[in-house]
């Protein structure tokens with residue numbers, strides 16, 4: 001499969017009032033066309049900065065950010081974004097909110113077809129009948145579903161989801177995970193999901209990238225095996241438990257609460273022991289790569 005997003009050895013330091021703040025230091029992330037990559041890591045490590053790189057909202061000090069093989073040199077209009085706070089405009093109906101990107105990004109789609117597409121997306125996420133409501137008339141989960149339709153209306157090349165379900169209660173969140181699978185089947189997209197929820201990461205994504213603490217580098221990559229259509233029961237299988245254990249261990253390393261593992265080929269510190277002793281092994285069918 002072709003890489004749609006290819007980020008290599010990216011380094012970046014922000015200038016702040018209190019001095020330089022190194023945020024990224026060796027970031028490698030690639031997302032295949034049609035793939036869905038989740039990015040996890042300690043709070044404040046640089047996950048949202050990564051989404052800004054993909055959207056072309058900032059250019060890194062060093063390294064490469066390519067989309068479809070071309071270097072990203074400025075803001076990209078063909079990116080859809082959804083955030084934890086959906087920020088829908090109260091003076092517009094839900095349908096008008098979903099149509100908003102088409103007023104900003106040039107489109108050749110005739111008006112009637114734009115509206116038909118917005119209605120189709122709303123129906124796909126279960127919001128049929130709510131097209132003429134105002135955002136305040138919807139629950140938090142419904143607003144987030146509308147925000148997802150808005151992010152998809154212009155058929156973006158890349159869909160970026162920055163903790164979109166973080167503020168929702170557990171049941172609503174799980175509903176939305178299932179809706180996401182339905183949306184991806186009906187409207188295939190290439191996705192990048194930023195999340196703090198490891199269950200969400202393995203349920204939605206086909207690849208999970210673990211970032212180290214700040215300045216972030218790519219610490220670990222887990223390819224989630226494709227087990228066909230996923231339902232929530234999938235999260236309670238031994239394979240899922242193993243993946244979650246492994247990712248949790250990697251997060252502990254990223255937070256500095258567990259020792260880092262040696263790179264392949266590094267001399268072992270003891271006669272027989274290795275630093276990976278005690279670390280969970282990758283579950284069968286998954287491919288895991290440590291990055292050093």
Ligand SMILES: Nc1ncnc2c1ncn2[C@@H]1O[C@H](COP(=O)(O)OP(=O)(O)OP(=O)(O)O)[C@@H](O)[C@H]1O
Nearest residue numbers: 014015016021023042043044045046047048049050
């Ligand atoms: N434009 C900026 N100027 C200066 N510092 C910034 C800027 N943008 C982000 N930062 C800082 O860079 C660091 C990484 O921010 P970022 O939002 O990417 O982290 P994050 O991993 O998404 O955080 P969280 O998990 O808390 O959402 C933070 O310390 C943040 O304060």
